[in-house]
Ligand SMILES: Nc1ncnc2c1ncn2[C@@H]1O[C@H](COP(=O)(O)OP(=O)(O)O)[C@@H](O)[C@H]1O
């Protein structure tokens with residue numbers, strides 16, 4: 001399904017009290033592409049991801065994943081439909097080992113999971129776990145507690161957790177937040193490469209403009225909760241409204 | 253389980269089995285040992301919630317007391333089979349635990365502790381202030397339960413061996429459980445509940461599952477109690493008993509299973525020994541507990557070794 005639509009966000013709104021964090025946002029993500037969402041701080045990017053992934057139910061609108069409506073379903077259900085997410089603020093299991101982190105994520109997908117024998121049996125997921133750790137250069141750190149990893153390593157570990165659930169669509173909320181420019185470059189290249197090799201579709205929030213322009217197939221721009229532009233990187237870069245609202249003044 | 257651990261378990265339970273053969277084990281000490289091991293087992297089952305899942309139940313006395321009353325009601329009516337007593341306890345405690353945990357797990361944090369406490373208080377009030385099961389006197393003067401028809405568990409040594417067998421089985425069950433797929437998810441929930449949800453785990457189902465298991469283990473221990481005491485009274489359901497269970501887990505060491513067994517046994521022995529000397533024993537007991545919490549915040553077990561990281565974790 002090279003040209004198939006994977007995710008449709010249809011006129012989604014989300015309010016927190018009087019604050020309209022999202023106002024009638026629509027977008028269409030196709031299978032296999034890297035789709036980025038950009039916009040100034042507070043524009044509603046993280047809120048959009050949280051609605052799609054099931055943390056918040058939208059105030060209005062629909063979310064459709066692989067042809068099935070997922071609006072208002074819980075995150076654990078949506079994850080089973082093939083969506084995995086990382087957070088803007090690192091979200092891992094801090095007090096257990098790096099290996100145990102990825103293992104508990106990987107065992108979410110074995111047939112045993114959720115069945116009675118899981119009370120006394122334990123699946124062997126060593127293969128996929130070691131493979132993921134190797135892909136992110138964490139093999140040598142696997143016995144460390146996750147909380148003892150460096151910031152960059154923790155960001156990688158969280159991506160490992162998400163990938164371990166074998167998603168079709170991966171949502172990354174500022175995966176390079178807090179990284180140095182050098183680290184950001186490496187991380188971006190790695191994400192791109194892993195997405196390609198696994199045939200993943202990626203929905204990405206990223207604040208580094210050079211990264212976004214380099215990695216994305218399509219970009220949507222949010223501004224005060226509204227989508228003001230969508231298109232390929234070249235079009236976004238030259239869109240007068242985007243330049244006015246975002247690229248002009250607020251570039252970081 | 254690793255070979256070294258199996259050996260250690262075999263050794264400890266061998267020693268426990270040999271204990272009645274030693275000359276100084278009077279009837280009094282046999283019953284004291286029964287209490288120590290029984291409440292050690294209860295603390296261990298509470299550790300599944302507190303140490304592994306990060307849930308503090310303030311209502312475990314209700315599980316224990318309901319188990320005790322299940323046995324008492326049957327013994328009073330002349331149904332003496334231990335297995336029927338245990339069976340009834342599983343059904344009663346299981347049904348109650350599912351109800352409580354369904355409501356308690358819809359909320360997080362302090363609400364879980366609060367709801368378990370409120371439910372337990374309702375149960376306490378029912379047993380204490382209605383005459384359905386004897387009111388404040390409870391059910392007294394019970395006959396001994398029977399292992400098989402005609403084989404009554406009516407001596408301190410027999411009831412002691414019963415609790416040793418129960419502790420062994422419960423310990424092995426808990427060990428396997430925390431090692432299993434299920435147990436790994438419990439630790440993940442303790443570490444980061446949201447993360448576990450976003451990895452596809454139905455967190456409420458896991459919490460209800462572990463509540464049910466912990467409650468049934470506690471209820472079974474409760475069901476053994478009238479065999480030793482020949483009564484079941486509402487005191488067993490009181491919230492202060494739930495508080496003592498929590499203290500046993502804390503002083504033993506969260507998330508270790510063995511620690512809470514030691515914590516429970518230590519608590520019982522300390523309370524019994526000190527109270528036989530002075531009236532104001534609870535001050536001394538309290539002081540000792542404060543010292544333990546101050547100087548061994550990870551519990552008695554931490555004097556022996558310093559575990560890496562938080563409890564329940566496991567190297568690959
Ligand atoms: N849980 C919440 N409760 C209340 N307000 C929120 C919540 N989450 C986000 N907001 C508000 O919604 C707006 C959009 O936030 P967010 O989606 O995090 O922006 P971005 O990720 O684009 O920086 C902000 O004004 C923020 O304060």
Ligand SMILES: [Mg+2]
Pocket residue numbers: 045046047088
């Ligand atoms: Mg954000």
